[in-house]
Amino acid sequence: MKLIRPIILLLLMLSLSINAQQEIRIRISDGVAMIPVALPGVTFTSQSTVRNESVRAEIEKTLWDDLDFSRVFRMIPREHYKYIREFDPGNIVFPDWESIQANILVSCQVEMPEEHRIVMSFRVYDVRNGGRFIFGRNFGGKREFARLIAHRAADEMMKQFGETPLYTSKIVFVSNRDGNEEIYMMDYDGGRQRRITINTWMDVLPSWSRDHEKILFTTYRNNNPDLVLFHLYTGKTDFLSTRRANYSADWAPDGNRIVYTSTKSGNAELYVRDMDTGKERRLTFNRVIDTTPNWSPSGREIVFTSARTGTPQIYIMDAEGTNVRRLTTEGNYHDSPEWSPDGTRILFVSRIENRFDIYTYNVRSNSITKLTENAGRNENPSWSPDGRHIVFTSNRGGSYHIYVMDYDGSNLKRLTSRGENKMPKWQKFTHPRFDN
Amino acid sequence: MKKLLTVCVLCLAMLTFFNGCKKEVQTEPEPQPVVEKVEEPAPQPEQPKLTEEEIFMQKTLDQINSEGHLKMIHFDFDKYFIREDMKPILQKNSEWLLNHQSVEIVVEGHCDERGTVEYNMALGEKRAEAAMKYLESLGVPSERMRIISYGKNRPLVKGVDEDSHFMNRRGEFKVVKK
Numbered sequence: 001m002k003l004i005r006p007i008i009l010l011l012l013m014l015s016l017s018i019n020a021q022q023e024i025r026i027r028i029s030d031g032v033a034m035i036p037v038a039l040p041g042v043t044f045t046s047q048s049t050v051r052n053e054s055v056r057a058e059i060e061k062t063l064w065d066d067l068d069f070s071r072v073f074r075m076i077p078r079e080h081y082k083y084i085r086e087f088d089p090g091n092i093v094f095p096d097w098e099s100i101q102a103n104i105l106v107s108c109q110v111e112m113p114e115e116h117r118i119v120m121s122f123r124v125y126d127v128r129n130g131g132r133f134i135f136g137r138n139f140g141g142k143r144e145f146a147r148l149i150a151h152r153a154a155d156e157m158m159k160q161f162g163e164t165p166l167y168t169s170k171i172v173f174v175s176n177r178d179g180n181e182e183i184y185m186m187d188y189d190g191g192r193q194r195r196i197t198i199n200t201w202m203d204v205l206p207s208w209s210r211d212h213e214k215i216l217f218t219t220y221r222n223n224n225p226d227l228v229l230f231h232l233y234t235g236k237t238d239f240l241s242t243r244r245a246n247y248s249a250d251w252a253p254d255g256n257r258i259v260y261t262s263t264k265s266g267n268a269e270l271y272v273r274d275m276d277t278g279k280e281r282r283l284t285f286n287r288v289i290d291t292t293p294n295w296s297p298s299g300r301e302i303v304f305t306s307a308r309t310g311t312p313q314i315y316i317m318d319a320e321g322t323n324v325r326r327l328t329t330e331g332n333y334h335d336s337p338e339w340s341p342d343g344t345r346i347l348f349v350s351r352i353e354n355r356f357d358i359y360t361y362n363v364r365s366n367s368i369t370k371l372t373e374n375a376g377r378n379e380n381p382s383w384s385p386d387g388r389h390i391v392f393t394s395n396r397g398g399s400y401h402i403y404v405m406d407y408d409g410s411n412l413k414r415l416t417s418r419g420e421n422k423m424p425k426w427q428k429f430t431h432p433r434f435d436n
Numbered sequence: 437m438k439k440l441l442t443v444c445v446l447c448l449a450m451l452t453f454f455n456g457c458k459k460e461v462q463t464e465p466e467p468q469p470v471v472e473k474v475e476e477p478a479p480q481p482e483q484p485k486l487t488e489e490e491i492f493m494q495k496t497l498d499q500i501n502s503e504g505h506l507k508m509i510h511f512d513f514d515k516y517f518i519r520e521d522m523k524p525i526l527q528k529n530s531e532w533l534l535n536h537q538s539v540e541i542v543v544e545g546h547c548d549e550r551g552t553v554e555y556n557m558a559l560g561e562k563r564a565e566a567a568m569k570y571l572e573s574l575g576v577p578s579e580r581m582r583i584i585s586y587g588k589n590r591p592l593v594k595g596v597d598e599d600s601h602f603m604n605r606r607g608e609f610k611v612v613k614k
Contacts, residue, residue, distance in 0.1 A: 181589065204589060205553065218557075223542070224584055225557065245561045245585045248554050261558070263585070266565070268558035289562070292554040305555060312555050333514075335552035354550050379552060423553060 034074035035161070038102035038127070039064055040087035041078075043109055045121070050112035058146045059110060059120065065189065066154035066167045067106075071388045071406055073157075076102050089123075094131035102127050104134075108153070116143045122153040124160065135160050147191060164341070164386035169427045171382075171391055172196070172206045172215055173402055177419025183217055183230075188384070188404075188426070190415030196230070205247050207425045216240075216249040216258065227260055229275075240273065248292045253429060254299035259283070261291045270304060272319070283321035295319075296339050303327070303337040303346055314348050314361070327361060328368075336380055340387040341428055345407075347381040347390060358392055360407070371409035382426045391415070393422040492536065497611055505532045506541065506609035509567060510602055514551070516562035518570050526567065529609060530574035540580045540613035543568045547588045548601035560585035567607035582612075 042060040044051045068075045081087070084096035089107050097105050107123040123136040137156055139149045148168070155165035166188060175184045175195075183196040183206050196215065197203045204225075206217040215230045219237075227246035229238040240246070241262050249260035256275040261268055270283040270293045284290040286308060293304040300319055305312050311332040317324040328334045333351035340346065346361040358371045358381045372378040376396035383390060384404075391404045400420045405412045492500070506529045509522040518526065533539060545564030547556040564583035572578050591604045 202589060205557075225586075244583070245557050247557050261554070263558065263561045268561065289555065289558040291558050292552075312552075333551075333555075335555045349552060351550070356552070377549070 034072060035103050036076055036101055037067060037073040037104045037106060038076045038081070038097050038100070039067065039106045039108070040081060043089070045109045045111040048111040048113070050115050052112060052115075052143070055112065055118060055143060055146050056110055059108070059118075059150045062147045062150035063106075063108060063154060066151060067157065069189070069389075069411075070154075070158065070163070072161060072163050073104070076100060092125065092131060094125070094127050097127045105131075106157070112143075117141075118143055118146060118149055120149050120153065122156070124157065147187075151187070158386075166385045166389075169385050170212070171402070171415070171424050171426050172208060173416075173421055173424040174204055174206065175416070175419050175421045177421070183215060184421075186415065190402075190404075190413075193416070196232070205249075205423055207249055208251065208427050208429070210251045210253065210256070210429055212427050212429065216251065216260075218245075218247040227262070241271075250294045252295050252299050253297050259293040259295060259302055261293065270302070270321075281321075283317070292335055292337060294338050297341055297343045303339055305335045305337065314346070338382055340383050341385060342387050345387070347383060349379055349381065358390065369408075371405065371407075373409075380423050382424055383428060384426050385428055389426075391424045391426050393424065493614065495614075497614065500611045500614065505529075506611070508606045508608045511563050511605045511607070513548070513601070513605065514559070516545075516559060516566050518566055523570070526570050527574060530571050530576050533571065533576045533580070536614070538614055539611055541582075542610045542612050543571075543581055543583045544590075544608040544610060545583065545585045546590060546592070546604060546606045546608065548604040549588050549591065549596075550601060551588060553587060553589070556587035557585050560587045563605075563607050567609075 042056055042063065044056065064075065067073045080100045084100060085093055089109055092105065092107065094105070103126070105125045105127050107125070109121045111119045111121070113119065117140070119138060119140045121136070121138050124134045126132040126134050137153070139152050141149050151167035154167040158165045158167070169188050170185050171188060172183060172185050174181050176182070178195065180200065181202045181204055182198065183203050184193060185196055186193040199221065202220040204218050206215050208215060209229070213232055215232060217228060217230065218225045219228050222242070224242065225245040225247060226242040227240045227249055229240055230236075241260070241264065243262070243264040245263045245268070247261055249258045251258050257272055258275060259270060259272050262271055263269075265282070267287060268289040268291050269285070270290050271280050272283060273280045283302070284306070288307040289312070290304060290306045290308075293302050295302055301316055302319055303314060303316050306315050307313075309326075312335050314327040314334050314337050315324055316327055327346070328348070328350070331350045331352060334348050337346050337348040344363055346363060348359055348361065349356045350359055356377045356379050357373065358378050360369045360371060362369070371390070372394070376394050378392055378394045378396075381390050381392040388407050389404055390407060391402060393400055394403050397414070400422045401414055402416045402421045402424045403412060403414050507525045509518070509525050512519060533541070543564045545560035545562070545567075547560050547563075551559060561583065564585055568578070568581045568583050571581065588604070592606065593600045593603045
């Protein structure tokens, strides 16, 4: 009798774990099931003269993490691979991979012809159609760019499946880790964090230019919040607007113009500036605060914050400043709107009981979804280039750090660790380098 | 004779006693006023050399700002109007500014962390402007003042209680030229 109890308990635990596994398997992304992908361990080719284990492991981990992050592909766990014959890139037995429910098989080999060079061969097969070859490409580069090589391959995979590449995209943000608020930049996964501005004054609210070669931000260099355009490759700084407070600039997706907030008239209003001619056009005319403009992906509309009814609410207007309509109706404090890359949703923050949380507004259904709950103050959300992920600031761990989560609030991950980090902006345009 | 002698001796004794007393009384207070008298005239000749204005001009901007002639004011949550209890502070600030005609100031607008970065940039500006307009109404020429908004980027105190928030919702007055 005494033995039966633990046995029943064990059986119960087993059934629970099986149930849990089943739950994970039916993850659905935007109504479309994720594609099951098998990625056997990355190996060195037989010709590889150098076999650096740390390089191999770095590529393997980066590739896995990238595809796992996508919400497009579902990675079949490695422990399932041991039930089938060992992977041999020269002789792939596709029925084996079908038996563990893989739809897509990724074969990746690395060759190091010398100590500092990597050549990676990346092959993708359709398991269900008898192992049809979908695409293959070689990626090469110096040893220190192992992560970048893996990111490029993952980007290529996204493109082949009709998705927007995001693994080589960057996030610009503000950190005080080296003393005062400066502009920093990092990879989408928090890798390679580096400082952009080095000075003794405060720099805040950065955003990307359309070509990703420049950053717009507000600097206190001349003891005034001036809007500047900083050229990443030359270090040149152009002062754009320097009377009173100038901030929250957003580059138009369809041309050389920006929309931004300025108090130069004596009150916070929105302006569109032609970046070629420097000509400006004022969009709002009233005595209340209008702020935080953000273009729609078509460039035809602008979403922004206005206190015209007494409290900050989210509005949409045509790019000419006409046809203003209110979006948020409940709550008394909203701000930081950002339009999703596909135009269907608008991110914003709302304050309830002195706490900010992140919400999305569905433009088609007029419905609002809350993404963060009971976890500190959550601010400044920004979409990933493919609209499946959101980067934002939160003080849930005590001090302010940058986090990333999926569009539905799941898969939370912290990206920063030193100092206070805030105001992240993800590159939202497909990089020109990916267009060729 | 004996009586006369005793009276004389008594008189002498009393005289010497009183003399002794007088001496003691005189010697004690004497050094004190002498020391005081030496001290007093010393600063007097220095004062006419430097006027109050000249002393002021000798100080650095940092020294003047740290002396706290211009007191900060605080605002209500989400608001930028000048509170009744802050008006006397602005009155005193304006008096000091009118007594120091060469001084130019920057009026800083700050917010607590309960607003967004972007909205607080505009709100901080509104607060700085409200404070500047009030000083202007008290006779301080607008040419001597400039405003700057820091939004919530420069909190005075770290803390999440109402007292900390109150301290951070502020208008500060910094001397930038004298």
